[in-house]
Amino acid sequence: MASQQRTPEIPAPSVPNLAFVEELYYAWLADPAAVPDPWRRYFERIPATPGTAPGPDAFPPRRPDGARAEGPAGAAQADAAFQAKVDRLVAAYRDYGHLRADLDPLGLIRRAERFSLSAFGLGERDLDRRCAGDDGRPDHTLRELVARLEETYCRTLGVELAHIHDADLRRWLEERMERTRNRCPLPADARRRLLEKIVEAETLEQFLATRFLGAKRFSVEGAEGLLPLFELLLDRAVGHGVRNIVIGMAHRGRLNVLANVVGKPLRDIFAEFRDTAIVNAGGGDVKYHLGYSTDRETPDGVLVHLSLSFNPSHLEWIDPVVQGRVRGKQDRYHDGDRIRSVPVLVHGDAAFAGQGLVAEILQMSELEGYTVGGTIHVIVNNQLGFTTSPRDARSTTYATGPARMLQIPILHVNGEDLESVAQAVLLAVDFRQRFHQDVVIDLWTYRRHGHNEGDEPSFTQPLMYRAIARKPTLKQLYGEQLVREGVVASGDVDAMTARYRARLEQAFHESAALAVQPGPQAVGGVWKEYRGGAFGREAEPPTAVAPETLRRIGETLVQAPQGFRVHPKLVKVLEARAEMVRGERPLDWAMGEALALGALAWDGTRVRLVGQDTRRGTFSHRHAVLYDYERGTPYAPLSHLRSGQGPVEIRDSPLSEAGPLGFEYGYSLELPEALTMWEAQFGDFVNAAQVIVDQFLAAGEAKWNRLSGLVLLLPHGMEGQGPEHSSARLERFLELSVDDNWRVVNLTTPGQYFHALRRQIVSPWRKPLVVMTPKSLLRHPKSVSPLDELTQGRFRPVIVDPTDPEETTRVVLCSGKLYFDLAAARDANGARHVALVRLEQLYPLATDDVLAALAPLRPGVEIVWAQEEPSNMGAWDYIDARLAPRLPVPVQLVSRAPSASPASGSATRHKLEQEQLVREALGEPVSRLARVGPRAVQER
Ligand SMILES: Cc1ncc(C[n+]2csc(CCOP(=O)(O)OP(=O)(O)O)c2C)c(N)n1
Numbered sequence: 001m002a003s004q005q006r007t008p009e010i011p012a013p014s015v016p017n018l019a020f021v022e023e024l025y026y027a028w029l030a031d032p033a034a035v036p037d038p039w040r041r042y043f044e045r046i047p048a049t050p051g052t053a054p055g056p057d058a059f060p061p062r063r064p065d066g067a068r069a070e071g072p073a074g075a076a077q078a079d080a081a082f083q084a085k086v087d088r089l090v091a092a093y094r095d096y097g098h099l100r101a102d103l104d105p106l107g108l109i110r111r112a113e114r115f116s117l118s119a120f121g122l123g124e125r126d127l128d129r130r131c132a133g134d135d136g137r138p139d140h141t142l143r144e145l146v147a148r149l150e151e152t153y154c155r156t157l158g159v160e161l162a163h164i165h166d167a168d169l170r171r172w173l174e175e176r177m178e179r180t181r182n183r184c185p186l187p188a189d190a191r192r193r194l195l196e197k198i199v200e201a202e203t204l205e206q207f208l209a210t211r212f213l214g215a216k217r218f219s220v221e222g223a224e225g226l227l228p229l230f231e232l233l234l235d236r237a238v239g240h241g242v243r244n245i246v247i248g249m250a251h252r253g254r255l256n257v258l259a260n261v262v263g264k265p266l267r268d269i270f271a272e273f274r275d276t277a278i279v280n281a282g283g284g285d286v287k288y289h290l291g292y293s294t295d296r297e298t299p300d301g302v303l304v305h306l307s308l309s310f311n312p313s314h315l316e317w318i319d320p321v322v323q324g325r326v327r328g329k330q331d332r333y334h335d336g337d338r339i340r341s342v343p344v345l346v347h348g349d350a351a352f353a354g355q356g357l358v359a360e361i362l363q364m365s366e367l368e369g370y371t372v373g374g375t376i377h378v379i380v381n382n383q384l385g386f387t388t389s390p391r392d393a394r395s396t397t398y399a400t401g402p403a404r405m406l407q408i409p410i411l412h413v414n415g416e417d418l419e420s421v422a423q424a425v426l427l428a429v430d431f432r433q434r435f436h437q438d439v440v441i442d443l444w445t446y447r448r449h450g451h452n453e454g455d456e457p458s459f460t461q462p463l464m465y466r467a468i469a470r471k472p473t474l475k476q477l478y479g480e481q482l483v484r485e486g487v488v489a490s491g492d493v494d495a496m497t498a499r500y501r502a503r504l505e506q507a508f509h510e511s512a513a514l515a516v517q518p519g520p521q522a523v524g525g526v527w528k529e530y531r532g533g534a535f536g537r538e539a540e541p542p543t544a545v546a547p548e549t550l551r552r553i554g555e556t557l558v559q560a561p562q563g564f565r566v567h568p569k570l571v572k573v574l575e576a577r578a579e580m581v582r583g584e585r586p587l588d589w590a591m592g593e594a595l596a597l598g599a600l601a602w603d604g605t606r607v608r609l610v611g612q613d614t615r616r617g618t619f620s621h622r623h624a625v626l627y628d629y630e631r632g633t634p635y636a637p638l639s640h641l642r643s644g645q646g647p648v649e650i651r652d653s654p655l656s657e658a659g660p661l662g663f664e665y666g667y668s669l670e671l672p673e674a675l676t677m678w679e680a681q682f683g684d685f686v687n688a689a690q691v692i693v694d695q696f697l698a699a700g701e702a703k704w705n706r707l708s709g710l711v712l713l714l715p716h717g718m719e720g721q722g723p724e725h726s727s728a729r730l731e732r733f734l735e736l737s738v739d740d741n742w743r744v745v746n747l748t749t750p751g752q753y754f755h756a757l758r759r760q761i762v763s764p765w766r767k768p769l770v771v772m773t774p775k776s777l778l779r780h781p782k783s784v785s786p787l788d789e790l791t792q793g794r795f796r797p798v799i800v801d802p803t804d805p806e807e808t809t810r811v812v813l814c815s816g817k818l819y820f821d822l823a824a825a826r827d828a829n830g831a832r833h834v835a836l837v838r839l840e841q842l843y844p845l846a847t848d849d850v851l852a853a854l855a856p857l858r859p860g861v862e863i864v865w866a867q868e869e870p871s872n873m874g875a876w877d878y879i880d881a882r883l884a885p886r887l888p889v890p891v892q893l894v895s896r897a898p899s900a901s902p903a904s905g906s907a908t909r910h911k912l913e914q915e916q917l918v919r920e921a922l923g924e925p926v927s928r929l930a931r932v933g934p935r936a937v938q939e940r
């Protein structure tokens with residue numbers, strides 16, 4: 001008798017093995033032969049069609065949490081399998097429903113097809129079966145469920161969630177969307193108010209178009225929905241307790257936002273358009289770059305401070321600046337939860353997708369050192385960047401692609417459906433206030449005219465612009481809708497338009513009478529006590545600190561708390577620092593800096609120092625934050641000086657320059673009383689933030705009348721480390737130095753560094769300070785200062801070595817570390833005829849101090865400018881143009897030969913060049929090193 005093979009026991013699906021059964025089931029659906037016989041026979045009893053399941057790359061299974069009821073085995077199994085398919089359908093809607101949402105007001109984008117039921121193993125016959133739905137209720141028919149999902153996820157609000165793997169966060173969002181079906185019905189008075197904003201938006205643009213024919217205004221038309229969005233956003237934010245909103249935005253719709261959101265007087269805007277008076281002899285900026293701020297009162301009498309930040313043309317570069325400003329406000333107002341001050345960044349679709357800075361600020365957004373509790377991003381997505389279509393502008397599906405790196409929702413909304421816009425705003429603001437993360441609203445719109453008003457858009461987008469020409473404006477559409485709904489009467493829209501137009505006429509009339517245009521807002525508020533403009537000829541302020549105070553600060557700096565295990569190698573460092581405090585050994589750079597920051601904090605000044613590897617210091621010299629050798633916990637001695645001291649924040653930054661530098665600049669704009677410092681890893685890398693230097697630091701005062709006392713620490717100096725570790729491009733800073741826009745220093749002693757840092761706070765002037773900081777000098781035995789240098793005196797822009805005027809025949813002017821090489825050679829050679837004069841501050845130049853140093857010398861003395869940089873770099877061109885003409889005799893140059901690259905890659909060559917340079921500077925005869933460039937063609 002043939003033995004009967006036993007069928008393995010197949011357990012009824014229960015919660016623990018459901019996943020396993022589901023996997024098998026889907027494998028069987030795809031290919032019945034792929035599962036073992038018993039399972040195949042089992043599944044064959046379930047009414048479904050094999051071979052119709054989605055492939056492995058289709059929607060990954062995702063089961064809602066929570067157990068399902070177990071029933072009598074057969075029915076329960078069938079139900080469980082059916083429900084599993086339904087669950088996959090629900091998951092697909094949640095993850096991909098946005099792909100078929102109706103987002104484009106022009107209707108030109110092809111939307112994804114409706115999900116086919118068969119792709120999920122479902123069919124028409126299942127439509128009236130009962131199943132558990134997205135809301136967890138068990139009593140839907142599949143038909144109802146699909147309708148609900150279509151409505152929630154595929155109408156005019158499409159939400160990207162698939163990238164979020166934080167279950168809490170997703171559940172919160174899904175629950176919010178599914179409960180409301182992603183709708184936010186608005187009461188009649190709110191709808192009327194939104195209509196009014198749309199009327200204002202359109203009427204202002206048309207007024208500007210007729211009164212200032214052809215003037216660039218980067219009209220909001222086609223994206224009028226931005227104005228209602230702001231109304232809704234402000235309301236919701238104020239409801240959450242927000243009292244400060246800083247807006248950063250580019251050109252598109254900016255004038256309208258200034259006038260109709262922030263409340264800049266129309267009269268002033270028109271005066272700027274008339275452009276008949278000189279606003280600002282120093283420069284100023286075009287009207288659509290200017291900022292404005294006001295206190296706006298809500299209908300409930302709550303005051304909220306709105307500030308639209310000035311911005312440069314460089315798209316997206318205002319982003320970190322706005323965030324830094326908000327962080328500054330949060331620090332100033334002790335908003336530790338970061339719920340009272342909020343940044344709103346309005347982006348263009350092409351810029352958001354294209355500019356790398358966006359990735360930087362997103363990456364920074366959740367770091368302790370940079371978080372602002374979440375930025376609300378709004379993309380004014382007109383589906384064009386100038387003339388470029390999205391297909392040539394990005395590889396991502398949406399313009400918001402870069403935001404998917406974060407665990408945040410991305411809300412795509414049709415800008416013509418204001419109920420959906422309202423829902424997107426609610427979700428965004430509530431999400432930001434609850435989870436303290438960024439959030440993105442992608443407002444789909446179109447651009448009614450060309451990029452600017454003089455542009456012909458149909459050259460490049462003929463089809464799109466044919467569709468736009470046929471399209472009624474939002475005012476028309478929404479007005480008609482509200483008339484239909486009985487919210488406004490048929491003549492109301494015209495009446496609203498006429499009323500606003502009358503206001504525009506009045507303001508236009510007044511603007512003609514404005515003899516002087518307002519220009520950038522005057523410095524006021526927290527800035528009242530600080531000064532911009534020319535430094536004048538005032539003496540260096542006193543920056544010395546009493547010995548007793550320094551001693552007390554120093555003692556704290558060299559101690560770790562009880563039980564803290566200092567790294568064995570740092571014990572010696574702290575001991576050496578203790579000797580410095582006791583005056584037993586001269587101070588080094590790290591200690592000069594620590595005492596400067598310490599003395600400021602001691603007096604209550606806030607200090608913030610951020611950069612790559614800044615806590616330890618790239619060159620392992622700073623150790624401003626110690627890490628317990630056993631537990632790894634950080635300890636920053638500067639934060640433990642005494643109670644009531646200023647807060648000290650020393651942090652490491654992400655590996656980027658633009659975002660972090662922009663952020664610190666923004667921070668410095670809010671806190672003039674704080675010492676804000678940014679450090680580059682090597683000064684060379686500051687060029688990765690060149691836009692921030694050019695557009696903000698150098699020109700911010702000239703363009704926008706905004707002052708900043710930001711300090712840049714840029715390790716600089718040629719030490720044989722190759723072309724990219726040698727130069728902070730001093731020449732570029734000097735080229736940009738004019739109108740006392742900042743200070744540029746290249747210092748030789750810790751004492752000078754101490755005074756320069758303290759001067760930033762002690763002096764009422766707020767100007768950026770660019771410091772060429774040392775590398776080898778950090779440990780140079782001569783580049784040290786006795787304690788006295790800190791307890792007496794002040795900053796010295798020029799240092800003249802003592803020499804005998806009778807003996808001196810050659811004056812060598814120099815700056816920075818080359819001085820020590822020159823001094824060593826001079827001393828070694830007994831070259832007493834050479835006088836060394838150090839220009840510690842290169843801008844502004846203390847020309848009188850140089851002249852005073854030369855005055856006692858005999859006529860006929862030679863004057864040399866010596867620099868270690870190639871002659872086309874460093875300070876030479878600047879010295880030649882700005883100092884040399886003021887000196888009694890022509891200045892000779894000693895430098896490396898001109899070069900396209902800042903330094904040689906060979907340390908040996910560097911050394912030879914340096915020796916030769918020093919000898920030449922001292923007037924010794926030298927034969928020049930032959931210069932052999934890289935060969936153009938490699939010989940084989
Ligand atoms: C960094 C930078 N590169 C280029 C430009 C020139 N530019 C000005 S507006 C614009 C198109 C912007 O497109 P988008 O971001 O979609 O904004 P839209 O004008 O469509 O509102 C370009 C390329 C610029 N201002 N900044």
Ligand SMILES: [Mg+2]
Nearest residue numbers: 349382384385
């Ligand atoms: Mg665009």
